[in-house]
Amino acid sequence: MRQIPAVETLRRIWMQQFYAPTEDGNVQWRSPKDMPPSTLAIHSPYDVEAHYSSKRSVDWVGYKVHLTETCDRDCPHFITGVCTTLSTISDDAVVESVHQSLSKKSLLPEEHLVDTGYVTADHIVNSQANYGIELLGKVRINPSWQTQNNSKFSAEQFEVDWDNQVVTCPKGHQSIIWRPKIDNRGLRVVHVHFSQADCRHCPVRKRCTHSKAARRLTLQPQAKYNALRQRRQVQETSEFKQLYQQRAGVEGTLSQGVRRSALRQSRYVGLAKTHLQHILIVTALNLVRLSAWLSAIPLAQTRYSRFMELKPQIA
Template sequence: MLSEFRARLIDKQAEHRLLESMLTLFQQKGWLKARGRQRTDSTHVLAKIRALNRVLCVWETMRAALNSLAVVAPEWLRAHSHPEWVERYGPRSEDSRSPVGEAERVAFAEEIGEQGRELLDAVYDPMAPQWLRHIPAVNVLRQVWVQNYQRVDDVVRWRSSEQIPPPSRYIGSPYDEESHYSKKRSTTWVGYKVHLTESCETHLPLLITHVATTSAPVSDDAMTATIHAELDRKHLLPTKHIVDTGYVDAKLLVESQRDYQIDLVGPTRKNYHWQATLHTGFDVSHFPIDWERQQATCPQGCTSTSWTPAIDNRKNEVIKIKFSTKDCQACPSRSLCTQSSRHTRRTVTIRPQEQYRALMQRREQEGTQAFAQVYAKRAGIEGTLSQGVRMMGLRRSRYIGEAKTHFQHVATAAALNVVRSMAWFDGLPRAQTRRSAFVRLYDVP
């Protein structure tokens, strides 16, 4: 009954009622207010599947397709498979049963590829029943084979790692096509990512206002605008939205203020050009920009000769400003601008005017005490994630697929709100950040 109830909620996209009905009540009671401060952070979520390498993935995908066909089309499969396949595809795929050595593993994968092609050719034969092509496991088999193999002179060949799709599109398991591989610093996982947004007013309970579930490779900054739009729909937009660097971008700084009157509070990505990191050269801040004339002036007083709009490798709009080769070659400060032996003139890349000014302004603010005091509130969301992980298993999906995993996250958020509101009603103090014994030893009296 619970499974059917969950399926109905997901089918009607009604799972948000679990949380939104609660938020409406909190607003009516005055325990949750718009135009305050909120904060957002994300954490990784493990899918309810095994993490498979590429060889195990194609092996298990073939096995899954055979098992599915054995149920829905047993007589057809008996006529289009081989008895010797039972030994390979009967037990589940395991690294312990695969060859050792790169060349041997590639040959093993190509042998599986040939057998999978034989099965797919039989399925897509004009004489085969049309409905076989619509079996989900067969469709997954076809996609996995396209991603991992190519036909060369009518022979199935294993693709190199450079030839496969990016993680956001690569199917890593036949049992959950929507879970993908991702890496954040030293953490690697296959699954999803959950974003929690909560209120953080000192005199009110800390309540989760929004939950978003995404595929693991989706970046945090891709969700900032979506979170703002959803909070606007709920009439819960904050004045200050406190986030970490992952949610901040020059374009988002401008759009958040322009579209929702939100101050997106978070540090920007550092300028990793050597001139800025070593503090021994002229970074972009040393070049005054004349936006009307579309020119920049270098620290030696020379003006740029080229102003070209472009798109960078993160798909951001930028402007590439170049200086004269003649001016740069004769410049006594050339070593402070470029260390390249190939490029004899300086090129400066900046964002469009509004974004550039917002970025420069934020970088100035980051060094102030006022910014540090506001940003210090962000740390509290990590406690929320920790509470969700330790009390309610937030970091492990109980279901297959993104929609069901999101249902789990919404239910978890609603449960956390119940726990937190009850603690607030009972007057329980909020937990403080734990410090180690060694840190406490050196606390200043």
């Protein structure tokens, strides 16, 4: 009987939820630290591929769907890509597969506006090199304490001479060690060390490092480092902010899918069938949008609450 899929599922659920029975036959619940991660745990006996996930204030058991749509002003906003994944897959992990799918259909855009969760230095460089796409999205700010305070010396204030493999600090001191390494995630990085003699007597040492030793920096490879540094500068400009406002349209697409087609409710069991459902929903939405465009129905504008309408507009 243990070869029956339903029995095997039940066995796995028991193993994930309970410790093995003791000699006297008692069974105990597992403590949270001994339970498997969401990527392995079965959260529904009816669908073993549906996993628990959480994003901001939303918790759910199921899947994720990633949509790509056009945003040209003179044509309907068609949805051109549908990517359904397990709920435990991070957003940045789907960028390559999305671009591959769009490439096969000859639907690659020149500019791809994406949310912060999809943007990494790798994707900025690889999207341009492999597909000729400019991946436009805000990158996360540097989390270091120096970056959080404008009076401190963050890594972006150090000048990097890649040809001579030397880094110069804001006070003019040059690094003494340039060491390429592989970090614990298997990624190539460069470790840079400064002289203790230079750092020990530096009058602005407290603005630069809390370490008792000299300041150390970890740099990504040149192409990724430059891409990340440039994006952090560009994303603060008014031109970028105005262009990036177009990405808000996909939020309306998700809302339309939820309201008209129950996008958040899977009618089927398993990832493959759920993906098919998403394709059918997107097909229906595209027909609705084509009909609206042919009927000259304008796009809906962003709705604001009565309270937000009182906010003064800044030109």
